Amino acid sequence: MIARALRWLMLLQVLAALGLAWLLWQAGLRQAAPALLLGVLGVLLVRALIVARNFWHSRRFAGTPAPQPLGAAAATRLFVGELGANLRTSSWGMLRPRLSVPATPGQGAPSRLPVLLIHGYVCNRGFWAPLSGQLAQAGVAHGAVDLEPVNAGIDDVLPLVERAIAELLALAGGEQVVIVAHSMGGLVARAYLRRHGGAQVARVITLGTPHHGTALANLALGSNARQMSRPGGQPNAWLAQLDADEPPHTRTLITSIYSQHDNIVAPQDSARLPGARNCAYAGLGHVALASDPRVLRQVLSEITIVSEVGAAAFASHRC
Amino acid sequence: MSSPIPDPIAAGLAAGWQVTDASTLQAGRTLEADVVIIGSGAGGGITAELLARAGLSVLIVEEGGLKSSQDFKMREADAYPALYQESAARKTRDKAINILQGRTVGGSTTVNWTSSFRTPPGTLAHWQRQHGLAGYTVAAMAPWFALVERRLHISDWPVPPNENNDLLRRGAQALGIPTAAIRRNVNGCWNLGYCGMGCPTNAKQSMLVTTIPAALQLGARLLTHARAERFVLQGERIASLQVTALDAAGQAPTGIKLTLLAKHFVLAGGAINTPALLLRSNAPDPDKLLGRRTFLHPTVISAALFTQRVDAYAGAPQTIYSDHFLGVDPIDGPIGYKLEAPPLHPLLMATTMGGFGDQHAQTMRMFPHAHGLLALLRDGFHEDAAGGAVSLDSHGNPVLDYPLSPFLWDGVRRALLAMAEIQFAAGARSVYPVHEMAHHYTSWAQARQAIEGLPFKPLLARVVSAHVMGGCAMSDDERLGVCDAQGRYRGLVNLSVHDGSLFPTSIGANPQLSIYALAARLASGLAQALTGKPAPGFGTDMVAPA
Numbered sequence: 001m002i003a004r005a006l007r008w009l010m011l012l013q014v015l016a017a018l019g020l021a022w023l024l025w026q027a028g029l030r031q032a033a034p035a036l037l038l039g040v041l042g043v044l045l046v047r048a049l050i051v052a053r054n055f056w057h058s059r060r061f062a063g064t065p066a067p068q069p070l071g072a073a074a075a076t077r078l079f080v081g082e083l084g085a086n087l088r089t090s091s092w093g094m095l096r097p098r099l100s101v102p103a104t105p106g107q108g109a110p111s112r113l114p115v116l117l118i119h120g121y122v123c124n125r126g127f128w129a130p131l132s133g134q135l136a137q138a139g140v141a142h143g144a145v146d147l148e149p150v151n152a153g154i155d156d157v158l159p160l161v162e163r164a165i166a167e168l169l170a171l172a173g174g175e176q177v178v179i180v181a182h183s184m185g186g187l188v189a190r191a192y193l194r195r196h197g198g199a200q201v202a203r204v205i206t207l208g209t210p211h212h213g214t215a216l217a218n219l220a221l222g223s224n225a226r227q228m229s230r231p232g233g234q235p236n237a238w239l240a241q242l243d244a245d246e247p248p249h250t251r252t253l254i255t256s257i258y259s260q261h262d263n264i265v266a267p268q269d270s271a272r273l274p275g276a277r278n279c280a281y282a283g284l285g286h287v288a289l290a291s292d293p294r295v296l297r298q299v300l301s302e303i304t305i306v307s308e309v310g311a312a313a314f315a316s317h318r319c
Numbered sequence: 320m321s322s323p324i325p326d327p328i329a330a331g332l333a334a335g336w337q338v339t340d341a342s343t344l345q346a347g348r349t350l351e352a353d354v355v356i357i358g359s360g361a362g363g364g365i366t367a368e369l370l371a372r373a374g375l376s377v378l379i380v381e382e383g384g385l386k387s388s389q390d391f392k393m394r395e396a397d398a399y400p401a402l403y404q405e406s407a408a409r410k411t412r413d414k415a416i417n418i419l420q421g422r423t424v425g426g427s428t429t430v431n432w433t434s435s436f437r438t439p440p441g442t443l444a445h446w447q448r449q450h451g452l453a454g455y456t457v458a459a460m461a462p463w464f465a466l467v468e469r470r471l472h473i474s475d476w477p478v479p480p481n482e483n484n485d486l487l488r489r490g491a492q493a494l495g496i497p498t499a500a501i502r503r504n505v506n507g508c509w510n511l512g513y514c515g516m517g518c519p520t521n522a523k524q525s526m527l528v529t530t531i532p533a534a535l536q537l538g539a540r541l542l543t544h545a546r547a548e549r550f551v552l553q554g555e556r557i558a559s560l561q562v563t564a565l566d567a568a569g570q571a572p573t574g575i576k577l578t579l580l581a582k583h584f585v586l587a588g589g590a591i592n593t594p595a596l597l598l599r600s601n602a603p604d605p606d607k608l609l610g611r612r613t614f615l616h617p618t619v620i621s622a623a624l625f626t627q628r629v630d631a632y633a634g635a636p637q638t639i640y641s642d643h644f645l646g647v648d649p650i651d652g653p654i655g656y657k658l659e660a661p662p663l664h665p666l667l668m669a670t671t672m673g674g675f676g677d678q679h680a681q682t683m684r685m686f687p688h689a690h691g692l693l694a695l696l697r698d699g700f701h702e703d704a705a706g707g708a709v710s711l712d713s714h715g716n717p718v719l720d721y722p723l724s725p726f727l728w729d730g731v732r733r734a735l736l737a738m739a740e741i742q743f744a745a746g747a748r749s750v751y752p753v754h755e756m757a758h759h760y761t762s763w764a765q766a767r768q769a770i771e772g773l774p775f776k777p778l779l780a781r782v783v784s785a786h787v788m789g790g791c792a793m794s795d796d797e798r799l800g801v802c803d804a805q806g807r808y809r810g811l812v813n814l815s816v817h818d819g820s821l822f823p824t825s826i827g828a829n830p831q832l833s834i835y836a837l838a839a840r841l842a843s844g845l846a847q848a849l850t851g852k853p854a855p856g857f858g859t860d861m862v863a864p865a
Binding site: 065068069248249251252255260274275276277278279280281282301304305307308309 | 469507
């Protein structure tokens with residue numbers, strides 16, 4: 001459904017670019033190539049303005065401590081990187097939602113635990129193209145969920161996660177998976193642990209997850225957005241309950257990777273989860289987190305460690 | 320199989336960090352920086368990152384080597400010679416106190432047990448009252464604690480305590496003695512229990528994996544196996560620092576000398592080496608304060624055997640404490656002590672336990688059932704607990720003379736009694752107060768009678784320490800401290816001291832967090848003074864994009 005909507009949106013953008021080119025043509029620019037180029041640039045400008053607005057909005061609710069200040073060059077890289085990541089996911093990757101498959105299934109790295117990918121708000125598995133490619137290259141079996149309907153409450157999509165874990169274990173063998181989740185997907189993973197416990201999950205790695213909500217969700221639609229909101233600048237009741245229900249040993253299963261300059265999670269500190277392993281990066285946007293080479297390297301190394309050393313290493317007092 | 324755990328130091332070196340191992344140098348050289356920092360432990364590490372972030376060129380000098388997670392094999396026999404001062408056998412002049420102190424990049428933070436306490440309010444109040452430190456209120460320090468706690472992931476530890484710590488909690492609870500949980504500077508800790516041998520998973524947020532890498536990434540330079548010999552003084556200025564290169568084992572000089580030039584020097588060698596360097600340099604000391612009032616938290620140990628396995632080597636080493644006996648008397652009354660549990664590993668346990676031959680072997684055979692408690696005596700708050708004095712031997716090496724007064728021995732006796740009672744209350748089969756003339760006692764009544772009757776003298780009761788503090792006290796009053804409250808050394812315009820030697824008394828708690836916060840405060844002030852701009856603070860865990 002997301003893929004279809006995004007394809008329509010893509011068509012709309014193409015039409016808008018053509019329309020703009022046509023207007024320029026009418027206005028006297030009688031050369032096709034420059035007119036088309038300007039048309040495309042016009043659409044890109046609108047996309048850039050949307051991303052800029054998110055940065056502005058997230059900065060307003062940054063809270064304390066304020067994110068580390070960035071120089072002009074780093075700030076430009078942050079913005080351009082995030083815009084690029086946005087375009088690649090929402091105008092390409094998620095239009096054709098598929099995962100890469102390890103070249104020799106079950107042979108590349110048989111000792112590695114299989115990985116389940118859980119995307120964020122209003123996305124699909126196509127979001128994971130960069131990580132999926134790397135996992136396939138490393139020979140790691142992996143699967144993904146597509147969280148639908150897009151506005152469903154977080155607890156309502158848990159059966160999808162349960163089924164996906166069962167399918168992945170049936171495919172790859174073994175007893176446990178590693179969950180890698182982006183944004184809202186991290187809350188889905190924690191809600192899964194609350195309902196089903198950690199018997200089948202060796203580790204949860206969240207990327208840019210608003211563990212304590214985000215001010216930007218206050219304006220978004222859907223039950224899930226409400227569950228990520230911060231009414232009055234505080235986590236909503238659902239998040240507070242999730243926090244209260246989570247035993248300390250579950251926290252030791254979680255790695256939270258986030259950016260101090262996230263443009264969707266605000267305050268950015270919301271991704272810092274006490275008791276979990278927290279890793280903050282600087283100068284990365286919300287979507288760019290899932291394709292940044294350093295982040296992907298870290299995700300792969302965490303999957304390797306937990307596969308080779310065992311989940312017990314991270315939490316030798318699992319109850 | 321190579322370790323799947325990424326080594327951030329190896330990665331940084333591969334990426335071109337400017338690290339020079341002085342043992343490899345074939346010729347002497349002169350190096351120059353805005354600021355030379357001597358020591359890479361709690362004080363030096365924090366200072367290095369903050370000054371580097373302020374845009375200053377920083378050169379860090381470390382006597383130890385650069386060892387990192389790939390070297391940390393959880394083996395005592397490797398770790399102690401490689402990572403500790405004098406192979407973990409540094410001693411006071413009369414050999415009555417054994418001192419565990421780090422000597423590696425990251426200093427003691429690389430090998431400590433992660434216990435993180437803010438400076439107790441009572442200690443700060445005493446400093447204001449007695450030591451001329453009006454600016455060191457709880458409120459004034461709170462933001463600096465918050466800053467470093469965030470940087471070093473200091474937070475509550477979510478995992479249940481291991482049996483070694485839980486026995487302290489249960490025994491104290493049975494006696495109505497309150498205990499509390501210790502916060503730790505860890506991020507993603509595997510709960511292994513080998514912190515003292517260097518964290519093999521890089522979870523411990525020591526200087527080695529936090530501030531030093533951040534500073535190096537910002538272009539700071541690090542010189543290892545380099546012993547700061549003496550400052551060359553020119554009037555009120557330090558003209559240069561003379562440095563001796565040590566061999567790869569970090570023991571003997573190679574004969575190569577280096578000269579370091581800087582606008583400003585920050586001395587952070589720890590409370591024994593810092594005053595020693597100043598003594599070797601004939602630094603101004605009109606009131607004969609330098610090296611005096613050096614504190615150790617003299618620590619005594621009570622070992623117990625339990626029917627069940629304790630496995631005191633496994634799991635986070637220190638997670639439960641009790642400050643009950645710090646509060647029984649006024650802070651400047653009979654000496655108080657803090658109770659904690661030490662991790663027990665075979666080598667450290669075998670060398671710390673008293674006794675010989677069969678008796679010793681018998682205790683070691685019970686190793687998995689052994690439980691340890693320790694009491695840290697809060698020295699420096701009473702005239703009869705005035706600490707020790709650092710002086711130099713004929714080779715210029717520091718010697719700490721630390722007399723153990725009857726006032727301290729009174730505290731030792733009370734501490735051994737309290738620990739034995741707690742261990743019996745927790746169900747101990749026997750308790751052995753670590754003292755050459757003591758035995759394994761099988762009841763609280765028997766232990767009490769025996770401890771009351773033990774003679775308390777140096778080398779009879781085992782006294783150890785892992786906390787060195789004082790010797791270069793700071794004070795607003797120049798008659799009380801060689802440094803002012805900003806850590807500036809009086810009489811030398813381009814020298815600051817940023818380590819635990821600034822403390823005018825002991826802390827009454829494991830000192831790492833006190834040193835981090837103090838160094839953050841002083842380094843921020845120094846950065847502003849040197850650059851004319853407000854200090855920028857810390858960065859993230861992960862290195863900013865290049």
